[in-house]
Amino acid sequence: MRMKQDIPEQTLEDIRQALYDIDRQRLEQDLPPEERDTLELSAVALRDLERLLIAQKQKQLVQQQEALTEEITELARIIRARVTRMNQVPKAVEAVEKVLREVVVILKACGKW
Amino acid sequence: MKITRKLTVFLLLVTCYGCAVLTESQVKLVNGLAVAGDSVAAAPSVLFKELAAVRTERGLLYAASLTGAQARYQEINALAQAVADDEKLGPKTDVYVTALNSYLRALRSISHPDRWKQHGTRMRAMGRNLDSLLLTFNSLDWLEEDIPMGIAKLSGKYVGYLSESYMKTRQAQAVKEFVTVGDTLVAQCVDALVILLKKEAVNELIINEQEGLQHNYLAYLQRVENSGQLPPLENDRVYLQLKGNLAAATKVRDRCVTGLQSLKRAHNKLLKELETRQTATHSNQELIELNTIALEVQTLLNLLKVETP
DSSP states (O other): OOOOOOOOOOOOOHHHHHHHHHHHHTTTTOHHHHHHHHHHHHHHHHHHHHHHHHHHHHHHHHHHHHHHHHHHHHHHHHHHHHHHHHHHHHHHHHHHHHHHHHHHHHHHHHHOO | OOOOOOHHHHHHHHTTTTTTOOOOHHHHHHHHHHHHHHHHHOOHHHHHHHHHHHHHHHHHHHHHHHHOOOOOHHHHHHHHHHHHHHHHHHHHHHHHHHHHHHHHHHHHHHTTTTHHHHHHHHHHHHHHHHHHHHHHHTTOSSSSSOSSSSSHHHHHHHHHHHHHHHHHHHHHHHHHHHHHHHHHHHHHHHHHHHHTTTTTTHHHHHHHHHHHHHHHHHHHHHHHHHTTTOOOOOHHHHHHHHHHHHHHHHHHHHHHHHHHHHHHHHHHHHHHHHTTTOSSSSOHHHHHHHHHHHHHHHHHHHHOOOOOO
């Protein structure tokens, strides 16, 4: 975006209308090339303004979303932590189980020896 | 053995007395919420992505309507910058779907039967392994008398059952606790999202793309006409596709508003079920309604070829 300065109080509808008018003029068949170039550059400037307004509107909407989802994201984090805690006991038992299996293998080896 | 049995019966009574566990319908409801949540919360993300895609395409049509090198160069460069900005914005528009789904998936994970089943499975396996150890030890004849067999396996079964019962109760308590807190948050989140989707600014963005697409295509057609050529059929097809996509994205927005409200009701129903300790398995009207809407939204998303985050 090239137009970073203050945006006048224009709505997207205003810009659309202005663009429509300028397009109608620049697309006339018997327009001198210099005049057409000037009108085209004006149209491009209006398109920039349109993009800037769209970006501002989208940014505002996204910021509102971010602020509203903070608490629920935190709750999800707490639940996941609880799930991890709930899984700790079976993991510990699994570790003991593995040790037992290893001991059986050792005892079997002792028996053969 | 008698003492062990008495102790087990006592512990079973203590564990099970007055304890609520998650019923089949409650687990089903939580799963349904998580699955449907993927689709119904996707609206802002899908809408922003589709609007950006249409904006890029109509921008190209508009650039093609410019004859001056300078004007066309500027327009194309500005378009490239806008595409890059939209790509940066993309993940941020997923914030709602990510937050709601993160909560619903975490809820599904904590209410999954694996949370209690794995305790029993591990305990029983340990009992079996301990018995196997004793069998191997006895076979070595290191002691004069063999160590009695089968106790460990039986104990494993008892302890497994007890720990399963205990974990089922703990799970139900945890789910109830989180759903109670989550219900207000889900309601707030859904209400805010519905307000956001119905905002004038969102309507303005949609209308701007609908009308902008028409204007830009008209400008392109006039330029082609002025040059004495016929526009390629492929561009007409692209125009139709873009119009269809915009209509579908708008429909996704509208259906998601209904879907989100349904999600809120289904979550609240879950809370009520947990509070009233319903034990019977019954179908949930709220879940059926939510699933129907989620399916409709998913069909629209497939039409747009948009993947849910």
